Amino acid sequence: MRCFWLLITVSMLGQNMGWGQVINGQVIDRETEEALPYVNIGVVELGIGTVSNRQGVFSLEIPEGEADSALFSAIGYISQKVAIEDLTEKKKVWLAPTSYEMQSFEVLDKGGGRDKTFGIKKGFPAGYTNLASNKPGDEIGTPIKIRKPTYLKSAHFTIDRVSGDSMIYRVNIYEFNDGEIGKNLVSENVLLEGVQKQGVVSVNLTPFELVVSEDVLLTLENIQVDSEEHNSRIGFRYKSVFLRNRNIYGRIGDNSKNVAGEFSEIIQGSALNFYFVGNEL
Structure with a gap:
């Protein structure tokens, strides 16, 4: 689909x-x-x-x-x-720069303990979706369940189809509470850039010292994708999760993030194969 x-x-x-x-x-x-x-x-x-x-x-x-x-x-x-x-x-x-307040926790050993996956890593795919307009600011994401304070080490995204050479996406992490999407928890640009390829692409989050304690919406925002007409459609894999009350969210770049655009539920009962790896504290 x-x-x-x-x-x-x-x-x-x-x-x-x-x-x-x-x-x-x-x-x-x-x-x-x-x-x-x-x-x-x-x-x-x-x-x-x-x-x-x-x-x-x-x-x-x-x-x-x-x-x-x-x-x-x-x-x-x-x-x-x-x-x-x-x-x-x-x-x-x-x-002008602004100060950015993050919820703080005492982290005794961020590198210790067993890594845990948060989100949908595997499973039989129900299909793939894409940002068909290929415009800067197009954004797509999926909710991630967080049960306790968690140190985020990395974010991962499964790309099912590619049709071009290069891509630059911005990784955003928003507050998410029962379908209500709040502020962006990331205090600086976290970029996923490189050559388009099928499979899992990843970004290291350890330089950003991110700790979250509640559910979040993990998104990719299109900054620049190979703009040739036939290279505009990167497809993201998703899975059906009807029993988990989860949906895929997106918004259009012409509305521009945090300006006029509101997220919409674009596929109900499904979740993108987006996930974090991290440690519960």
């Missing part, structure tokens, strides 16, 4: 708007004056947006005269609303 909900939604947005103004610019760290990569940029009232590239450069197309401002948000930085008029004149946006 393939899910084309993203492609359909984006196509409808394009039909309902008259496009006109293209804004190009760059996002800069206010303190270090360095370029900020992978910043989410969106026009809230119109539900459109994009993500800056590795050099902090962005291009945002909006209907001329239809919006007053754009919202810039990045992990570890204070979100900022900038007037469209200022964007067209100054071309640069400066974001």
